[in-house]
Amino acid sequence: MKPTGIYGLMAEFDTADELVDAGRKAYSEGYRKLDAYSPFPIEALDEAIGIPHTILPWLVFFGGLLGGAAGYSLEYWTQVIHLPFIIGGKPLHSWPNFIPVWFETTVLGASLTAVIGMLGLNGLPLPYHPVFNIDEFLNHAQKDKFFLVIESKDPRFNLDSSKKFLSSLSPANVWEVPN
Amino acid sequence: MAIHETQTPSSHVTPEQLAPPWIVDHMRKRWIGVAGLSSIVAIALLLFNSGTFEGRQQFFRAYLVGYLFCFGLMLGSTALLMLQHVTGGKWGLVIRRMLEAGSRTLPIVAFMFIPIAFGAKYLYPWAGAMPLDVHGQHALHVREPFLNFNAWIGRAIFYFLSWGLFIYLFNKWSLKQDVPPESPDAANDLRLRFMRLGGGGLVFYAITLTLAAVDWVMSLDAVWYSTIWGMLYMGAQVLSTMAFMIAVLALLAKYEPMKSLLRKTELHDNGKLLLAFVMLYTYLSFSQFIIIWSGNLPEEITWYLARTQHGWKPVMLTLVIFHFVVPFLILLNRNIKKQPARLRAVAILILFARVGEIYWQVNPNFKDTSGLTGHFNPNLMDVVLPIALASIWITAFFYQLKKRPLIPAYHHLVPEILEPSHGAH
Numbered sequence: 001m002k003p004t005g006i007y008g009l010m011a012e013f014d015t016a017d018e019l020v021d022a023g024r025k026a027y028s029e030g031y032r033k034l035d036a037y038s039p040f041p042i043e044a045l046d047e048a049i050g051i052p053h054t055i056l057p058w059l060v061f062f063g064g065l066l067g068g069a070a071g072y073s074l075e076y077w078t079q080v081i082h083l084p085f086i087i088g089g090k091p092l093h094s095w096p097n098f099i100p101v102w103f104e105t106t107v108l109g110a111s112l113t114a115v116i117g118m119l120g121l122n123g124l125p126l127p128y129h130p131v132f133n134i135d136e137f138l139n140h141a142q143k144d145k146f147f148l149v150i151e152s153k154d155p156r157f158n159l160d161s162s163k164k165f166l167s168s169l170s171p172a173n174v175w176e177v178p179n
Numbered sequence: 180m181a182i183h184e185t186q187t188p189s190s191h192v193t194p195e196q197l198a199p200p201w202i203v204d205h206m207r208k209r210w211i212g213v214a215g216l217s218s219i220v221a222i223a224l225l226l227f228n229s230g231t232f233e234g235r236q237q238f239f240r241a242y243l244v245g246y247l248f249c250f251g252l253m254l255g256s257t258a259l260l261m262l263q264h265v266t267g268g269k270w271g272l273v274i275r276r277m278l279e280a281g282s283r284t285l286p287i288v289a290f291m292f293i294p295i296a297f298g299a300k301y302l303y304p305w306a307g308a309m310p311l312d313v314h315g316q317h318a319l320h321v322r323e324p325f326l327n328f329n330a331w332i333g334r335a336i337f338y339f340l341s342w343g344l345f346i347y348l349f350n351k352w353s354l355k356q357d358v359p360p361e362s363p364d365a366a367n368d369l370r371l372r373f374m375r376l377g378g379g380g381l382v383f384y385a386i387t388l389t390l391a392a393v394d395w396v397m398s399l400d401a402v403w404y405s406t407i408w409g410m411l412y413m414g415a416q417v418l419s420t421m422a423f424m425i426a427v428l429a430l431l432a433k434y435e436p437m438k439s440l441l442r443k444t445e446l447h448d449n450g451k452l453l454l455a456f457v458m459l460y461t462y463l464s465f466s467q468f469i470i471i472w473s474g475n476l477p478e479e480i481t482w483y484l485a486r487t488q489h490g491w492k493p494v495m496l497t498l499v500i501f502h503f504v505v506p507f508l509i510l511l512n513r514n515i516k517k518q519p520a521r522l523r524a525v526a527i528l529i530l531f532a533r534v535g536e537i538y539w540q541v542n543p544n545f546k547d548t549s550g551l552t553g554h555f556n557p558n559l560m561d562v563v564l565p566i567a568l569a570s571i572w573i574t575a576f577f578y579q580l581k582k583r584p585l586i587p588a589y590h591h592l593v594p595e596i597l598e599p600s601h602g603a604h
Contacts, residue, residue: 043444057513088475096472099465 007130007179008033008151009162010137011171016042019146022169023048026150029165033154037131037147049148059117060110067109072102130177149177192436192597194357197584200434207577210570217567224560232301232308239298240545241560245568246291247396247537248419251412252572253288255420256281257346258384258413264349264377270448272592273441274424279353280579281420282346287575289339291568295395296332304401305331309546314478315401326398334394338387345380349373356587366591388412399544403482407467414463418456419533422526425449427580429523437585440596443517450516453526457510461503485543490555494539502532534565 013019016038023036027050034049045051075098079085084092119125131137131149141147148171150162159176166174221238228234260278263271271278300308305319305326319326352369360366389409397408405411428449431437471479487495506525515521538561543553586593 061511088473090475096469099469 005179006152006159007177008149008157009159009166010131010134010175010177011148011166011169012136012173013146013148013171016146019148020044020048022148022171025169026148026165030156031150031154033151033157035149035151037137037141037149039142039144054121056114056117056121060114063113063117064106064110067112068102068106070109071105072098074105075101130179133178134175136173136175145172192588192593194584194588197436197586197588199581199585200431200436202430202434203577203581206430207574207581210574210577214567214570214574217563217570221560221564221567224563228560235298236301236545237558237560238564239295239301240542241564242294242298242568243302243395244534244537244541244561245565246295247541248534248565249291249568249572250288251416251419251533252281252423252576253284254342254384254388255416256424257342258381258417259420259424260349261345261377261380261384262417264373265381268448269445269592269596270452272586272590272596273445274428274449275587276583276585277424277427277580278420279350279583280576281423283350283579284572284575285339285343285346287572289343291571292335292339296335299328299331303398305398311401318402331394334390338391341383341387345376345383348376353587354583356589357584359589366589370591385409385413388416396540399541400482402478405467405471405479405482407463411460411463411467414456414460415533415536418453418460419530421449421453421456422529422533425453425526426523426530429519429526431585432519440586442596445596446519446522447513447517450510450522453522453529454507454510454516457503457506457529461507485553486539489543489553491539491543494535494555498532498536498539501528502536534569
């Protein structure tokens with residue numbers, strides 16, 4: 001299937017500060033389907049373009065709890081039910097001895113959830129993205145330029161007025177991004 | 180990093196702009212009041228109780244608890260100072276002058292040691308004033324070449340002199356970063372010197388603190404030993420120091436120059452370190468427990484038995500909750516680590532838990548008047564004297580903090596912390 005229409009409008013900036021300012025202005029203008037691209041993480045950018053907080057920390061927290069519960073159950077089952085064996089004269093359910101394995105499985109559960117959840121939530125790996133159609137983006141997005149994209153999905157998106165708005169932010173360039 | 184190098188440095192600040200705010204002096208005055216008041220109460224209590232051996236012993240027990248807390252903050256400051264010189268980083272730059280102020284309290288802390296030297300016979304079984312069972316007598320007979328008063332006091336003098344040498348050099352060299360460097364080469368040479376002294380100093384710290392922790396705390400028990408004890412004290416010192424420095428940093432963040440200098444990034448980094456140290460300390464402490472508990476050997480397990488019986492079990496559980504569970508769960512939250520007021524509250528909680536833990540480590544060693552293992556039986560001296568020592572230390576800290584600009588103005592990372600947080604990170 002041949003893609004049709006345009007994906008959105010892209011503006012190119014020379015510095016991180018300009019990108020953050022532009023993002024903030026676009027957000028206050030009412031645009032919500034925004035994305036920004038920079039060669040390195042910029043702390044204030046998420047907030048500037050209104051990216052919602054990720055739920056990943058909560059997933060990781062509960063993944064950890066689940067891993068811990070699984071590890072503890074495994075220990076309880078093996079040590080108390082399946083093969084009761086007295087070690088060092090201690091009770092079968094010697095919970096202090098269970099803590100190291102419980103801790104390790106908690107870490108395992110949390111870290112697996114973090115990696116899998118991260119990939120699930122951000123949609124990576126992503127072999128194709130419309131922004132790759134812009135040569136300037138391919139050549140500079142990972143090196144020395146900063147990009148802001150307003151997607152055509154945005155309810156306020158209008159090719160002419162949005163282009164005029166982006167141009168008003170004094171970018172180095174503005175492109176239409178084909179789908 | 181390439182980004183930073185290509186950017187032109189922001190406008191510079193002068194040491195005058197980085198001068199400590201009035202609150203530092205205000206805090207010093209306030210804490211000297213607390214110190215005076217609690218010292219008077221503690222001395223009155225001592226005079227009132229000085230008629231009996233137990234009464235005098237009570238003073239030294241409480242004194243040791245307060246002393247170990249202050250000592251931990253002083254030497255912990257030195258350790259973190261050396262660590263940040265070795266690793267570098269902006270988190271260390273914003274607390275560096277506070278760490279240096281903490282390290283410069285060494286003369287006070289060394290002076291505070293004198294009463295312990297005079298009271299050794301009330302505290303330490305090897306000093307010969309306490310009745311011992313057969314095991315204790317045998318253990319002390321074997322350990323006599325190491326644990327006798329002359330060797331003990333000689334080592335203490337050696338520790339203080341050698342730590343003092345490191346602290347003197349770090350503080351002396353640090354002044355050179357308050358003036359413009361003669362050349363880029365000179366600045367780099369200084370960084371390298373800091374790094375080398377810090378690296379060597381950390382090794383020296385690990386060895387000497389292990390010995391000091393054995394001398395001053397572990398030898399409260401005639402028989403018991405733990406090979407992780409030194410590491411436990413290192414973990415405890417850096418944890419309490421980090422908590423103290425965050426508490427001060429959050430206070431200073433309300434006033435210029437820190438108000439505009441302290442970015443969320445650096446506060447967050449220090450908060451993350453606090454969380455890491457909470458976990459490190461718990462890990463070390465639990466390691467000691469699980470090994471001794473699993474082995475269940477008579478010469479080791481008695482230490483934990485004394486600390487889980489006779490009313491000490493609720494104390495231990497309270498410590499597990501407030502030294503680990505509560506700070507850990509709160510500090511997991513990213514937003515809290517970026518808010519000075521909340522981070523400060525957690526840090527102060529950790530400091531109280533630290534004193535509680537030292538109390539729990541020290542006091543069950545002492546027999547009650549009944550001759551049994553120590554019961555949990557706190558009295559006014561246990562509260563007042565640690566407050567007196569801690570407030571004397573805090574007074575000295577703020578006195579030292581006032582002496583120098585809050586950040587070395589010509590440190591190579593200063594241009595980076597002057598950039599607003601939303602720019603290149």
